[in-house]
Amino acid sequence: MFIARQPIFNNELQVYGYELLFRKSDRSMKFDGLSSLAATAGVVGGLYELGFSQIIDDKRAFVNFDADFLMRDISELIEPNKLIIEILENVVVDDLLVERIKKLKALGYKIALDDFVERYEDYPLVPYADIIKFDLMLTPLETIGPAVYKALSSNKIILAEKVETEAVFLKAKEMGFHLFQGFFFSKPMIVGKSSANRTGTKIQYARLLNELKKEEPSYQVLAEIIEQDVSLAYKLMKVVSSRSGDDVIYSIKRALTYMGLKEIERWIGILMIQDLCSEKPEELMTLSLMRTRFAEKIAKHTELKMYRHEASLLGLFSTLDAMLDEPMHEALKDIALPHSIKDVLIREKGILLPICILINAYEMGDWDAASKMCQKLKLDETVLLEDYIEAVRWAGETLKKMS
Missing domain, CATH: 3.20.20.450 (EAL domain)
Incomplete structure (x- = not known):
């Protein structure tokens, strides 16, 4: 179903x-x-x-x-x-x-x-x-x-x-x-370069994502970048506080170590999309959040489970061209993402392409294409429905936490 x-x-x-x-x-x-x-x-x-x-x-x-x-x-x-x-x-x-x-x-x-x-x-x-x-x-x-x-x-x-x-x-x-x-x-309305404000926002977050892609990322360097932006620091502390329960977080660096590198990368990406989406319909942010969760869930239930983190980032950044009103290759320029993600978003090929095709077919109600891709991925369609409903719920809860 x-x-x-x-x-x-x-x-x-x-x-x-x-x-x-x-x-x-x-x-x-x-x-x-x-x-x-x-x-x-x-x-x-x-x-x-x-x-x-x-x-x-x-x-x-x-x-x-x-x-x-x-x-x-x-x-x-x-x-x-x-x-x-x-x-x-x-x-x-x-x-x-x-x-x-x-x-x-x-x-x-x-x-x-x-x-x-x-x-x-x-x-x-x-x-x-x-x-x-x-x-x-x-x-x-x-x-x-x-x-x-x-x-x-x-x-x-x-x-x-x-x-x-x-x-x-x-x-x-x-x-x-x-x-x-x-x-x-x-879809992007490409009329020239994006505004300086949004370009600056992308560069700021790109510094963080690039550090996270190093062989040995430094919590100290990440903390120093975040501390230069009070708005970003506040958002990150708010996210960590909602997850840490009664634990008191005394510093940005402590907040980062509490989250761990993979979770930091996810939340930095989400915060970036939120800031870039400030002049766009809120539904675009909702779509990104739904896709990041949906893509991760699909990967977990298929032979691509080892790529679930990359699938999550693929879904999150899949609307970046629309947010920046730039072609995707320009939108992703200077952002250190795995080739498995850029291959799909820029060149429409690669190991994660079936997940992207399945999500697009599902959103458009092209059930024949969705069924075929489920068969290719050996994915139970009942599980797919459960994953979609959970992604919708998660996106809504995440937006409320960030408001």
Whole structure:
């Protein structure tokens, strides 16, 4: 079973909610009789059993519903302020369906129309919809102006899906779209060199990472670098204090020895990403944290377990180009990372590439590609789901510790 989430942003690039994607995978990489009813039941059941806080925190869940599932009471297990019901584009509309939608709305649920391609004025579910989703691959912005205008005039919330570039995001925002879904937020907008502030931040952390990559790293040198930056020193002491319980940490050097070199490298990387991400959507930081944990977990459960530390750093630095708005080879310049990481992030090859491919497929909901890579890695797909949920939880807890 696969369950993944894709963020949905408002026009300030704050997360409004997550669309939840589901697939029960099998060796044939086909649905093999799994109906949309069973798929939705899997998502709703998973949410109910795991708890919303495990998957969507305090945000809203967008879940696909077909006609069969809409007619059942299972959806009412989830609170109306947490669930947005996405009605699939291929549902057959009849009087019973309309009455059911009216009842759900009376209970407080919001209704979204998925992949809207109908004539706005003719489609019978438009009057009951709170949110209308336009798939910009199926219906490009230049073709939907009249429908967008009518939706806005009717006070509908309109959502642009499959937004893959910042240019498309800005154009959709100018047209009046309220919500946005796609991977544009995790791609660099390369318009020149990054700001001096972020470049300086990268150099500062690069000094630490370079020291850590020496054959015999010096705790004293690491402490001296950190002590030159009161903000970095504070963050590191805060992290160590949260882990040391009642032990009192009297110095930066003592804090470093308490953590150990491998853990220092992990946290220096996380603190670097946090600082570089300060001018970017918070979800980019969340994505980096999820990937670092997810990649490490995948490696532990495969024949790549000896590379789990490198896999963790691979996930963490996988969005560095987007944070710095630079090509990846420039973003990683002067940072001493193992060749196994740079081979993947810069040259798209190497021993850790299957982990990167699997994570990307999972995030995009490409379950066929994810299944194939699981087979290649000899990875149990049930374990993969558990690893993903744990990575989501860990990322959320880590962000709270760093706030």
